[in-house]
Amino acid sequence: MNKAFRLLLVLIAVGIATWGFSYTYIWYFRYTKEDRAMTNLTAEELVRFPEEKRLQIKEIKKLRSRIINLGLDLQGGIYMVLEPDYQELKKRHGSSLTPDELKDAMRRVMEILRNRIDKFGVSEPSIRTQGEDRIVVELPGSKDPNRARNIVMGRGLLEFRLVDEETTAKLTRDMFDDTGTLIDRSIIPENSELLYLWVKNRFDILERQRAVVVYKEVLLEGGAIKRAQVQTDQFGKPEVTFELSTDGAKQFASITGANVGKRLAIILDNKILSMPSIRERIPSGRVRITGDFTMKDAQDQALVLRAGAFPVPLQIAEQRVVGPSLGEDSIQAGIKAAIIGSALVILFMLVYYKLAGIIANIALVLNIYLLLGILAWLNFTLTLPGIAGMILTVGMSVDANVIIFERIKEELRSGKTLSAAVQSGYEKAFRTILDANMTTLIATFVLSQFGSGPIKGFAVTLSVGIVINMFTSIFVTRLLFTMGIDAFRVKKLSI
Amino acid sequence: MKNIKILHIRKFTYTLSAVIILAGAVNIAVNRGLKMGIDFAGGNIVQVQLADSNITIGDVRDVLIGTGYGNNVQKIDDPVKNQFILKTLARERDNDKIIAEITDALYRKFGRDAVVIEKADIVGPRISKYLLRSSYIIGVVALVLILLYTTFRFKFRFGVTAIIALIHDVLIVLSFISFFSKEMDTFILAAVLTIIGYSLNDTIVVFDRVRENLKSSKAYEEYIKTVNRSINQSLSRTVITSLTTLLAVLSLFIFGGNTMKDFAFALIVGIIAGTYSSIFIASALVVDWHRWRPEKMKKI
Numbered sequence: 001m002n003k004a005f006r007l008l009l010v011l012i013a014v015g016i017a018t019w020g021f022s023y024t025y026i027w028y029f030r031y032t033k034e035d036r037a038m039t040n041l042t043a044e045e046l047v048r049f050p051e052e053k054r055l056q057i058k059e060i061k062k063l064r065s066r067i068i069n070l071g072l073d074l075q076g077g078i079y080m081v082l083e084p085d086y087q088e089l090k091k092r093h094g095s096s097l098t099p100d101e102l103k104d105a106m107r108r109v110m111e112i113l114r115n116r117i118d119k120f121g122v123s124e125p126s127i128r129t130q131g132e133d134r135i136v137v138e139l140p141g142s143k144d145p146n147r148a149r150n151i152v153m154g155r156g157l158l159e160f161r162l163v164d165e166e167t168t169a170k171l172t173r174d175m176f177d178d179t180g181t182l183i184d185r186s187i188i189p190e191n192s193e194l195l196y197l198w199v200k201n202r203f204d205i206l207e208r209q210r211a212v213v214v215y216k217e218v219l220l221e222g223g224a225i226k227r228a229q230v231q232t233d234q235f236g237k238p239e240v241t242f243e244l245s246t247d248g249a250k251q252f253a254s255i256t257g258a259n260v261g262k263r264l265a266i267i268l269d270n271k272i273l274s275m276p277s278i279r280e281r282i283p284s285g286r287v288r289i290t291g292d293f294t295m296k297d298a299q300d301q302a303l304v305l306r307a308g309a310f311p312v313p314l315q316i317a318e319q320r321v322v323g324p325s326l327g328e329d330s331i332q333a334g335i336k337a338a339i340i341g342s343a344l345v346i347l348f349m350l351v352y353y354k355l356a357g358i359i360a361n362i363a364l365v366l367n368i369y370l371l372l373g374i375l376a377w378l379n380f381t382l383t384l385p386g387i388a389g390m391i392l393t394v395g396m397s398v399d400a401n402v403i404i405f406e407r408i409k410e411e412l413r414s415g416k417t418l419s420a421a422v423q424s425g426y427e428k429a430f431r432t433i434l435d436a437n438m439t440t441l442i443a444t445f446v447l448s449q450f451g452s453g454p455i456k457g458f459a460v461t462l463s464v465g466i467v468i469n470m471f472t473s474i475f476v477t478r479l480l481f482t483m484g485i486d487a488f489r490v491k492k493l494s495i
Numbered sequence: 496m497k498n499i500k501i502l503h504i505r506k507f508t509y510t511l512s513a514v515i516i517l518a519g520a521v522n523i524a525v526n527r528g529l530k531m532g533i534d535f536a537g538g539n540i541v542q543v544q545l546a547d548s549n550i551t552i553g554d555v556r557d558v559l560i561g562t563g564y565g566n567n568v569q570k571i572d573d574p575v576k577n578q579f580i581l582k583t584l585a586r587e588r589d590n591d592k593i594i595a596e597i598t599d600a601l602y603r604k605f606g607r608d609a610v611v612i613e614k615a616d617i618v619g620p621r622i623s624k625y626l627l628r629s630s631y632i633i634g635v636v637a638l639v640l641i642l643l644y645t646t647f648r649f650k651f652r653f654g655v656t657a658i659i660a661l662i663h664d665v666l667i668v669l670s671f672i673s674f675f676s677k678e679m680d681t682f683i684l685a686a687v688l689t690i691i692g693y694s695l696n697d698t699i700v701v702f703d704r705v706r707e708n709l710k711s712s713k714a715y716e717e718y719i720k721t722v723n724r725s726i727n728q729s730l731s732r733t734v735i736t737s738l739t740t741l742l743a744v745l746s747l748f749i750f751g752g753n754t755m756k757d758f759a760f761a762l763i764v765g766i767i768a769g770t771y772s773s774i775f776i777a778s779a780l781v782v783d784w785h786r787w788r789p790e791k792m793k794k795i
Contacts, residue, residue: 073754081622085588149591226592245599316591319617325544326613333752341746345739352735385685388747388755392689392762395743399736403700406732432703435648436696442644443692446637447685450629455685462689 006479013471014366017373024067024376031060039064040141068376069124070140071383071457074331076324077140078148079453082109083133085315097312102133105312110135112310116151116269134317141324150222153314158222158304160255163263163275164192167213180208191216198271200300212272214265219255222268224248228305230298233290238298240289242305249285257281268304334387341391342368349398353405354494359480360401363472367397370468375461385458393465399436400473404429405495418493422481426474433474437466499730502723505779512663512776519670529673532680533616535630537585537623541597542614545605548577555579558604562596571753578613590617630684637688641695649702652784657698660777664694667768668761675760682758690765693740697733697773704729705778718785722778730774737770 027036039061046054072079084105090096097105110127113135117125126138142148167189177183180196188194192213201207228242244252255264256278263275276289289301322330346364349357371390375382408425416424441463448459484490523529533540543555556568564583571578583593594615601610618626641661645654665687672683704725708714714721744766748759784790 083621087588153591246603315588315619316617317619318622319591319594319615321612321615323611323613325611326542330752330754333750333755337747337749337751337755340750341743344742344746348739348742384752384754385682385758388751388758391743391747391751392740395740396693396736398739399696399732402732402735402739406729406735410728432700435699435703438644439641439695439699440689440692442640443637443688446633446640447688449636450633450681450685455681458685 003479003483006475007483010476010479013370016377017370020066020373020377021369023063024372027063027067035060064124065379066376067379068372069379069381070327070331071381071386071454072138072140072320072327073322073384073454074327074334074382075141076322076327077138077142078322079318079320080137080139080149080152080316081130081318082135082137082152082314083317085313088313088315099132102312106133106135109310109312109314113137113152135314149316149319153316158225159218159267160220161214161216161218161265161267162259163265164189164213164215165262167192168211171211171213176211180211182211188213195265195267195270195272197275198273200297212265212275214267214272219264220244220248220251222305224251225305228302230295230302237290238293238295239291240298240301240305242287242289242302244285244287246285249283252285252287253281253283266301266304273304274301330384334384338387338391338394342394345394345398349401356401356405356408356493356495359477359484360398360405360473362480363401363477364394364397366476367465367469367472368394370472371461371465374464374468380460381453381457383454383457385454386461389458389461389465392462393469396440397465397469397473400429400433400469401477403433403436404473404477409495412493412495418490419482419485422478422485426478430474433470437470441466498724498727500723501726501774502719502779502782505775505783508771508775508779512667512772515670516663516666519666519673522670522673526673529669530676530678532678532683533582533585533618533623534680535623535627537618537620539583539585539590539593539597539618540614540616541581541594541601541612542571543579543581543598543601544611544613545577545579546609546611547605550577550605552579554604555581555601558600559583559597562593562600564593564597573753585617585619585623587620590619626681630681634684634688637691641691645695648699652781652790653702653706656777656780656784657695657702659780660698660772661691661694663772663776664690664765664768668765671764672761677757677760680757682755683761686758686761686765689762690769693766694769694772697736697769698777700732701726701729701773701778702781705781718789719782722782726774726778733770733774737766740766 038057046057049057084097084102086096106129110129113127117127117137117139124140126136128136130136137152139148139152167187170187175182175184175187182188182194185194192215194211194213196208197210197212199207199209224244224247226243226245226248228240230238231241232238259278260280261278263277265272265275267273274289274291276291293301342364346361349360349364351357353360368390371393380386404425407429408421411421411425412418444459444463444466448456448463450456450459485493532538545555552568552570556566559568559581560566567582569580569582571580581597583597586593594617598610598612598615642654642658645657648654649657668687668690672679677683705722708721708725708728709718741763744759744762747755748763751759
């Protein structure tokens with residue numbers, strides 16, 4: 001291969017990396033925080049913006065798919081693995097689900113989750129299935145783990161709001177069209193809204209029953225509910241009881257105290273599921289809902305209070321929550337370790353190999369640069385272990401050059417001229433370098449097949465780093481050597 | 496070039512390795528296995544940062560005891576922040592409620608604004624079993640592939656000794672994890688697999704030299720001397736590479752934050768063990784094997 005061709009190849013690689021990384025650069029350094037935040041807007045929220053702005057946001061969103069994203073551990077956020085609660089399932093149905101039923105149920109769960117999470121408005125939420133019965137939910141950048149958990153598990157969308165009795169009483173059948181939509185919306189006061197009461201029919205499907213006007217103000221969220229269950233009173237009639245957290249109990253005491261006699265709507269996903277009347281002030285946080293319902297109704301109600309309305313009860317099988325400040329700390333620490341580690345290695349190479357060290361260091365910097373470029377191409381998610389993989393790449397990447405330089409030194413000692421020593425040094429070292437890197441590649445490749453996210457990040461960065469390293473340390477440094485020797489007519493090299 | 500008589504002290508280096516590994520094995524046995532982190536044992540973790548630096552580990556432990564979920568609290572070693580890790584066993588279900596109750600109790604005791612939840616992890620029993628099982632599979636697959644590669648790459652003797660050196664390194668890492676009461680988790684697994692790759696890498700470089708040098712019949716006659724010379728020839732490379740890798744990993748250990756500390760620790764031990772074994776153990780074994788059953792020259 002002639003030199004010009006080699007040089008061209010290196011330049012092409014640098015060009016591709018620059019192109020790949022440019023999006024990431026623009027995203028993190030050219031766009032403001034506000035610009036970036038706009039990509040989190042939901043479709044509903046976007047409607048409010050003028051056409052021009054929307055196109056701009058679309059552009060930014062497109063860019064997003066070509067950058068190195070920060071993992072949950074670096075920007076904070078939530079990773080959750082959900083699975084059916086088989087114990088509860090058995091209790092409710094008496095038997096386990098057939099594979100088909102399970103498949104169907106999981107599909108519906110996915111739909112519900114998608115709807116809920118779309119409304120949550122975090123950057124790049126992701127929901128995917130894993131295996132037969134697991135769902136992985138990732139909410140990067142989510143600031144409040146409890147709220148996110150409540151929304152995913154359904155309790156965050158469960159709300160207690162007062163019924164606007166006055167307006168509800170005014171509603172008559174002729175105010176609605178055939179589809180049940182209110183024709184003249186002006187009768188609904190500013191601080192209220194029209195919702196519908198949904199009741200399960202005999203096929204166990206929720207059916208819209210009648211319109212009810214409720215106040216917009218949310219008095220209490222479902223997250224305040226600690227547990228809910230079905231009990232029977234002294235006459236054997238089923239009743240639903242639930243217990244509130246300490247904060248929730250306080251709130252509930254003042255709500256009920258101020259609104260005795262009124263009805264409290266229990267609302268899930270904007271559907272009113274029941275509207276019990278408040279009989280008296282409830283100070284203890286222990287609440288009883290009585291009424292004329294069957295055992296099945298009561299169980300459904302308790303379930304909704306407990307976990308929202310999934311077709312199968314879900315449990316959190318795995319959860320990793322990283323607070324935003326820890327994420328921020330991790331980035332700082334990771335960058336610091338990477339910079340100091342690289343600086344130490346570069347300094348060492350410079351001191352030990354002098355001029356040749358400069359060449360190795362150019363290769364090292366190029367190695368990191370190409371690595372970042374390729375990771376950006378892969379739309380890679382950078383995690384803390386990923387940064388660790390980079391740091392390890394830095395430490396190990398000079399190895400190939402060390403092998404080569406030591407060989408060149410030996411060849412020089414045996415009396416060869418510089419360019420002959422360089423040539424045979426590279427040739428003799430090549431096989432060793434290839435072999436030595438192969439073993440680490442085998443280990444990291446196997447590791448990258450490991451399901452767990454962070455470990456994968458480590459393995460992928462290290463693998464890509466090693467491959468690039470072989471290119472830079474063998475190909476690029478040799479080019480630099482020969483070019484340098486030719487250009488400056490070097491006869492002696494400090495190595 | 497200096498020629499250090501490395502192989503002359505092999506009785507000492509064998510003994511040193513044996514003592515460390517034996518002590519590690521005893522330590523692991525006494526502690527009934529390695530300490531497992533929540534990845535493999537299951538469990539719940541709340542990592543909390545408290546604004547008030549006067550709050551002690553005892554105060555936090557009292558809060559945890561108050562919730563009825565045990566008393567496992569650790570203080571994170573940090574010069575500025577007052578941070579604690581609260582840990583409970585995992586239940587079959589409702590682990591999120593355990594976490595909620597613990598955070599609730601912390602809020603109540605120390606005030607909502609003075610408590611920052613840094614981390615809240617759950618690993619349920621099914622997941623931990625799954626992670627443990629896939630770790631075994633990953634470990635076995637990696638070992639088999641590396642064995643295959645080694646047999647394909649080396650002649651039988653060199654392959655076997657390379658593998659012994661590799662197992663030696665892994666055992667040393669595990670011993671040190673046990674000595675320092677670190678917990679096994681997926682990170683440590685990643686470190687161990689990396690070490691396997693790294694250690695073999697070091698050994699290969701030395702063995703390549705040995706084989707190259709053994710090709711002349713005069714060198715073959717002086718088997719030990721030749722092997723010793725080969726170690727010396729690759730010595731500077733072995734040491735320098737370990738040094739640069741150690742510099743990088745040390746900076747990860749010191750500056751990389753708490754999450755990566757144990758991972759970096761395992762790597763540091765592994766790199767040192769790997770370097771040590773490729774200089775003092777692997778080639779020494781080749782020499783002793785040759786003394787026991789001389790290898791025919793053409794086979795090398």
